[in-house]
Amino acid sequence: MNIFIPLLAGVVCGYLFRRRININLDKPMSATLLLLIFFMGVEAGKVEINALNLFIASLTFAVLTILGSLFFAVLLGGRLR
Known part of the structure; x- marks a missing residue:
């Protein structure tokens, strides 16, 4: 349930600001995804x-x-x- 609240908040914000804000988010999204994959690997490495x-x-x-x-x-x- 904790993942749905930020997801729905992001959808609502995106819907409200769809015409106003036009920002290129390719690089921040790529960096965030790489960090997510890295930290998932760190957590997986801890499991014996x-x-x-x-x-x-x-x-x-x-x-x-x-x-x-x-x-x-x-x-x-x-x-x-």
Whole structure:
């Protein structure tokens, strides 16, 4: 909910000032986006994970997803050639 209040305030301000203010915001928006990505990376780097367990879980999930898709393709589509 905290993200919607500034978002709606920005939409209202943009609507009210749409004809009055004409400022090029390309560079400030790019800088803000780069800072946001940087700080997201900093926060992600703080999280400690066990990479081996995560890899095994991801691999298991991927294999089971592929096998399930193949099973239903054969079941619904006919026979395996």
